[in-house]
Amino acid sequence: AARSLPESARPPQPRQLRATMTRTRSCKKMCYCLLFPADTITQRSADVTPSCQRVPTDGAKMRIRKSLSCVWPPDVRANNGEEARLKSPPQVARNDTLSPPMSNLKFGNKKLPNAIIVGVKKGGTRAVLEFIRIHPDVRAAGTETHFFDRNYDRGLEWYRALMPRTLESQITMEKTPSYFVTKETPHRISAMSRDTKLIVVVRDPVTRAISDYTQTLSKTPDLPSFQELAFRNQSLGVVDMSWNAIRIGLYVLHLENWLRYFPLAQIHFVSGERLITDPAGELARVQDFLGLKRIVTDKHFYFNRTKGFPCLKKPESSGSPCLGKSKGRTHAQIDRDAIEQLRDFYRPYNVRFYEMVGHDFKWE
């Protein structure tokens, strides 16, 4: 009976079904590849593999974006395509309906960042960047660019070239923690764009100083003791404010400099402590601040007991779900008196900082 029907009215035959499914799968693979090229995470190569290149024509953009909305599978949305981004790039199947050939496509443009994590060193800046970049509307430079402090003379085009390609709807981000304490940086960022959104991850300045010292010690084993560096005269309780590990923690002083160029509403403060105890809560506030839909939620995290930190739920194949060994080191042992003296030293600065930002971080 089927033979007597016109071809279009017949139920699909097994071979036709297989062909349709293969085409759909090929289309999906191609789209992941286009949206999440290899440079998103690794920065190892400046661009995607030849089989996944993209073209910056508006026509191509529109075509891909339209097709994405119909093929994006919920399971990949849930992990934001990390799997697709981190696996070796899928092969693009031959598809005669696409013109120009997909092998010539370069997709999206490199934009100057809309949002920058400007500090603070050892506050938890890497965690915030890695957590927010799983959002599908965020793409980020993986390494610290140090443009506004060390590389400013290279010019904005040099800086732009370091950024990942983004769609019109996506936010470009970078993080360089030393910006927060560099005098020239606020002015330079506002010269790039006064609309730049700024994120500062702050942490108890005493713990931050010890973390900073621990990191330096890991690279310089013959470093003087923490106390020797932190105090001009420990018995008199005179702190050496010129030591960087101490100076960085004077948040209120650095913030005053930023407020000469940016309104407070354009600066979002993440609590480094809560980032560990409630990463989803902190990320919800970051997403709100960036005007993003709350897509990164508690479903994306698990608490890794061995590491003692929240880590991302990611497929095994996509690399370590936790940040590297340089995050979460065991801190150098510092005697309690020194810690108490530093708490007394920082207290008035912390109080002024709480007042300025309108939030008590409870570093007591």
Ligand SMILES: Nc1ncnc2c1ncn2[C@@H]1O[C@H](COP(=O)(O)OS(=O)(=O)O)[C@@H](OP(=O)(O)O)[C@H]1O
């Ligand atoms: N999820 C998760 N995993 C690992 N580490 C986490 C996490 N969340 C916050 N932190 C804290 O981040 C601290 C390192 O901060 P930064 O990334 O800003 O360091 S750096 O300035 O880029 O070197 C790091 O400091 P240390 O513990 O002193 O190593 C951590 O306390």
